[in-house]
Structure formats: structure tokens, C-alpha cells
Amino acid sequence: MKVEKISELTTSRLSVYLRCLEELSASGVRTISSEELARKFRLNSAQIRKDLAYFGEFGVRGVGYYVDDLREHLRRILGLDKEHKVCIIGAGRLGTALADYNGFKKSNFSVVALFDIDESKIGKSIGNVKIYNFADFHKIVRLEKIEIAVITVPAYAAQQVLDEVVRAGIKAVLNFAPVTLIADASVKVKTVDLTTSLESLSYFLNQPVNGRDE
Amino acid sequence: MKVEKISELTTSRLSVYLRCLEELSASGVRTISSEELARKFRLNSAQIRKDLAYFGEFGVRGVGYYVDDLREHLRRILGLDKEHKVCIIGAGRLGTALADYNGFKKSNFSVVALFDIDESKIGKSIGNVKIYNFADFHKIVRLEKIEIAVITVPAYAAQQVLDEVVRAGIKAVLNFAPVTLIADASVKVKTVDLTTSLESLSYFLNQPVNGRDE
Numbered sequence: 001m002k003v004e005k006i007s008e009l010t011t012s013r014l015s016v017y018l019r020c021l022e023e024l025s026a027s028g029v030r031t032i033s034s035e036e037l038a039r040k041f042r043l044n045s046a047q048i049r050k051d052l053a054y055f056g057e058f059g060v061r062g063v064g065y066y067v068d069d070l071r072e073h074l075r076r077i078l079g080l081d082k083e084h085k086v087c088i089i090g091a092g093r094l095g096t097a098l099a100d101y102n103g104f105k106k107s108n109f110s111v112v113a114l115f116d117i118d119e120s121k122i123g124k125s126i127g128n129v130k131i132y133n134f135a136d137f138h139k140i141v142r143l144e145k146i147e148i149a150v151i152t153v154p155a156y157a158a159q160q161v162l163d164e165v166v167r168a169g170i171k172a173v174l175n176f177a178p179v180t181l182i183a184d185a186s187v188k189v190k191t192v193d194l195t196t197s198l199e200s201l202s203y204f205l206n207q208p209v210n211g212r213d214e
Numbered sequence: 215m216k217v218e219k220i221s222e223l224t225t226s227r228l229s230v231y232l233r234c235l236e237e238l239s240a241s242g243v244r245t246i247s248s249e250e251l252a253r254k255f256r257l258n259s260a261q262i263r264k265d266l267a268y269f270g271e272f273g274v275r276g277v278g279y280y281v282d283d284l285r286e287h288l289r290r291i292l293g294l295d296k297e298h299k300v301c302i303i304g305a306g307r308l309g310t311a312l313a314d315y316n317g318f319k320k321s322n323f324s325v326v327a328l329f330d331i332d333e334s335k336i337g338k339s340i341g342n343v344k345i346y347n348f349a350d351f352h353k354i355v356r357l358e359k360i361e362i363a364v365i366t367v368p369a370y371a372a373q374q375v376l377d378e379v380v381r382a383g384i385k386a387v388l389n390f391a392p393v394t395l396i397a398d399a400s401v402k403v404k405t406v407d408l409t410t411s412l413e414s415l416s417y418f419l420n421q422p423v424n425g426r427d428e
Contacts, residue, residue: 007258009227011414019407023394044221078413079420086412093311098408100307102369103392107409109416148415155316172415178317180237188418190411193233194312195321197406198300199292200225201362201386202323204402206293 008190013051014074016043021071033064083108087146089161090153091116091131094176098150099126112144134164141168148172155179162189222404227265228288230257235285247278297322299359303375304366305330305345308390312364313340326358348378355382362386369393376403 020041024032034052038045052058055077058070075081086104088095091114098104099111115134116122122133132140140146149165151158151173158177165173166187175181175191183189234255238246248266252259266272269291272284289295300318302309305328312318313325329348330336336347346354354360363379365372365387372391379387380401389395389405397403 007256008414009223009258011417012410013223014417015410015413018413019410042221044223077417077420079416080413084412084416084419093307093314097307097311101392101408103407103409104412106392107412109409109412147419148412172419174411174415178315178320188415190415192408192411193229193317194315194406195317195323196226196229196233197388197404198298198318198321198323198362199229199232199294200222201388201402201404202293202298203225203228203291205298205361205386206291 010051010054011078013047014078016041017048017051018071018074018078018080021067021074024067025071029067031064031066034059036064080108083110084148085144085146086111086148086150087113087115087141087144088129088150088152089115089134089137089165090151091118091121091126092152095150095152096126098152098176099129109148111150112146113140115140134161137164138168141170146170148174151175151177151181153177224265224268225292227261228292230255231262231265232285232288232292232294235281235288238281239285243281245278245280248273250278294322297324298361299324299326300362300364301325301327301329301355301358301360302343302364302366303329303348303351303379304368305332305335305340306366306368309364309366310340312366312390313343323362325364326360327354329354348375351378352382355384360384362388365389365391365395367391 020037034045034048037043037048049059055073058073059065086109088099088111095114099114104111111129114126114129114131115137116131117134121131124131147170149170151161153161155177158175158179159181162173162181162183166183171187173187173189175189178193180191181189234251248259248262251257251262269287272287273279300323302313302325309328313328318325325343328340328343328345329351330345331348335345338345361384363384365375367375369391372389372393373395376387376395376397380397385401387397387401387403389403392407394405395403
């Protein structure tokens with residue numbers, strides 16, 4: 001398997017394929033061609049073949065893909081065959097909402113700690129997740145073997161928090177603060193901009209009605 | 215300009231380009247080639263040219279793109295030259311976090327109403343956004359001219375809420391409930407799965423260190 005750089009858009013597509021395969025598997029489908037997969041989930045079949053070919057030859061001529069095999073391959077490529085421990089920094093509305101997010105509960109990501117600097121929040125819990133003092137960040141990261149940090153602090157505090165996260169040795173960061181953050185190239189910072197989702201809806205509202213059934 | 219169906223992945227990329235152009239414009243850059251744009255923001259230059267060519271010829275030979283012109287074109291394509299009114303159904307942690315999300319405040323999406331069925335929440339406000347009784351949904355949608363509904367209710371209630379949203383005539387829905395929802399083809403439902411973002415970080419953690427600086 002190649003270990004060259006692949007783009008974030010590619011990994012996002014692999015996530016989408018994985019989601020489709022899980023749905024197919026759950027409904028008992030054993031094999032599927034790239035064309036069927038594309039038609040069923042409104043994807044691009046050439047893109048599917050290209051993306052998957054990059055990681056090796058998964059398709060079988062005349063059969064297509066074995067749904068369960070491909071699903072397991074993708075899980076392994078995405079590193080989803082292991083559990084990943086996650087912490088959330090900022091126990092405000094968004095941080096506590098994410099600690100409680102049901103989608104994560106079904107995944108192999110487990111939120112093990114929330115951090116804040118507000119004394120009135122420290123020591124409380126959201127579900128099973130305790131809110132710690134951010135002053136103890138390094139210690140808890142080490143103890144809990146945390147690999148991923150989610151930043152949900154206000155925009156003005158986000159860069160400072162990220163610097164601390166990097167000093168604690170964390171290499172993967174999901175940032176919800178609406179601001180661009182700067183980190184060393186050895187650290188992956190993914191900023192989630194929730195307005196992007198609204199923008200694709202706005203595009204749709206802008207289309208004539210017959211252009212809508214994509 | 216063509217009005218054929220374009221995929222959601224394309225509109226997401228247009229959103230990304232727009233974000234880059236806004237950053238360039240803010241730092242005083244007047245023109246940029248697709249290659250520079252790609253290098254600066256780690257995108258694919260051939261993909262940029264292909265995506266933009268689809269909507270007409272924006273580039274100028276020997277110059278590249280005029281940053282401000284292209285930004286305005288993209289804003290118009292994405293329907294961002296108008297304000298869109300948004301409501302959020304489910305005034306729990308995630309719903310109230312979104313009502314308060316700073317990223318939306320800077321955009322042309324304005325959250326004008328929250329809805330819930332919990333008597334203890336109805337009548338309260340989150341910032342400037344009032345929590346209404348979901349029983350009054352149709353009336354408020356009409357009064358406030360709401361175009362987009364964001365669903366943040368628990369998974370088990372989401373389909374029922376979506377059916378009501380569709381009956382109220384709303385055509386664009388952003389769903390945060392971790393469940394696949396079914397609607398008529400004339401309604402666009404975009405499900406935001408927050409685990410997808412974590413999955414691309416997980417892929418990154420899985421790579422040897424020298425493969426990380428993409």
C-alpha cells in the first residue's frame with residue numbers, strides 16, 4: 001500500500017464510501033460494482049475506481065467489490081480498526097454538545113475528557129465525561145493516552161489553546177473555532193466550518209426546481 | 215451558466231475556494247493562478263480549473279483569476295448574495311450551540327428561531343434567538359420566511375420532525391441527528407456526520423511521520 005500524501009478530500013470520500021458500504025452490508029448486499037455504488041448513493045463511479053485503485057486493487061472483474069472485504073479495507077486505511085481517545089477543550093455549549101454527541105458513541109472515537117478554565121464548570125461531568133482544569137492538560141493527556149484534541153473555545157483563544165495542545169504532543173486536532181489556526185507541519189489541524197454545509201444548501205435553493213433532483 | 219445537476223462534493227469545493235479567496239482578498243492579493251491557489255491552500259490545480267470552467271471561463275491567460283471578481287462569482291453561484299433565514303429544531307446542547315455559533319454570525323445565514331416541545335425551554339432565548347413551541351412551527355416559518363431548517367433532535371425523533379418540516383414547505387434541511395432521513399426528491403436533506411471529520415484525522419495518525427506534511 002502506498003504511503004504517499006493523499007489529500008483530505010480523498011480521505012473524506014473514503015469516509016463516504018465506508019458509510020455506503022456499511023449501509024449495504026447491513027441490508028445484506030454481498031457484492032457491488034462501482035457503477036451500482038455510484039448510482040445508489042449518487043457518487044461518481046470513475047472517481048470511486050480511481051480512489052480505491054490508489055490503495056491497491058480491490059475490485060474483481062465481473063463481480064465488482066466484495067462489500068464486507070472492501071469495508072474492512074477502508075476501515076484499516078482510515079485507521080478505524082483501533083480505538084482513538086479524544087478530548088474536547090472548551091466546555092461551552094458546542095463542547096458539551098459534542099461530548100454528548102450520539103454519532104461519536106457509535107464510532108471508535110471515545111471522548112475521555114473535557115477541559116475548561118471556568119472554576120464553576122471544573123469537576124462536573126457531561127454524561128460520563130468529566131470536565132478537568134485546563135491547567136492539568138498535559139498530565140491528563142499523558143494519563144488517558146489522548147491522541148485527538150477538539151477545540152471549541154472562542155475564536156480569540158483558539159491559537160493559544162492549539163499551541164498548548166501541540167506542546168502536549170498531540171498530532172491531530174479538530175478545530176470548531178471559526179478562525180484559521182497555524183501549527184507545525186507535523187500536526188494535522190482540521191477546521192470544521194459549519195457554514196460550508198449551509199452554503200451547499202444555499203446553492204440548492206438557488207437552482208430552478210428541475211435542477212434539484214441530483 | 216449551466217443549471218445541470220452538480221454534485222454536493224463540487225459545491226463543497228466551491229465553498230472551500232470561496233474561503234481561500236476571502237483570505238487572499240483580505241491580505242490584499244489581487245490576482246492568482248490556479249497553480250498558486252493550489253499550492254497555497256494545498257488543493258488540486260487541475261480540479262480547480264475543472265470546477266470553475268464548469269460555471270464559465272473565469273481565468274485570464276497570463277494573469278490567472280482576479281481574486282475579487284472570482285469571489286463575487288462564487289458567492290452568486292452559491293446563492294450567498296442573499297440572506298437566508300434559518301431555524302433550528304431541538305433546543306438541546308447542539309441546537310443552542312448552533313444558535314450561538316459565531317461562524318454563522320459572520321455569514322449571510324441568520325438563525326431566526328429555535329423550536330422545542332419542552333415547556334421549560336419554550337419562551338426563553340439563546341442570545342437573540344427565541345425558543346418557540348414546535349406546535350407553532352408552520353405559523354412561525356410563514357411569518358419569518360424561513361428557508362432552511364436545521365434538525366438537532368434525538369435520532370428517534372428526526373424523521374417525524376423532517377416530515378413536519380417538509381409539510382411546512384421548507385426545501386433545504388441540515389440534519390445533525392446521526393441517522394439517515396428520507397424525503398421527497400424536491401427537498402434537499404444534508405446530513406452532517408461529525409465522525410467523518412474525526413475519520414480523516416484518524417487516517418493521518420495512521421501514517422508514517424514523513425507522509426504527514428501534505
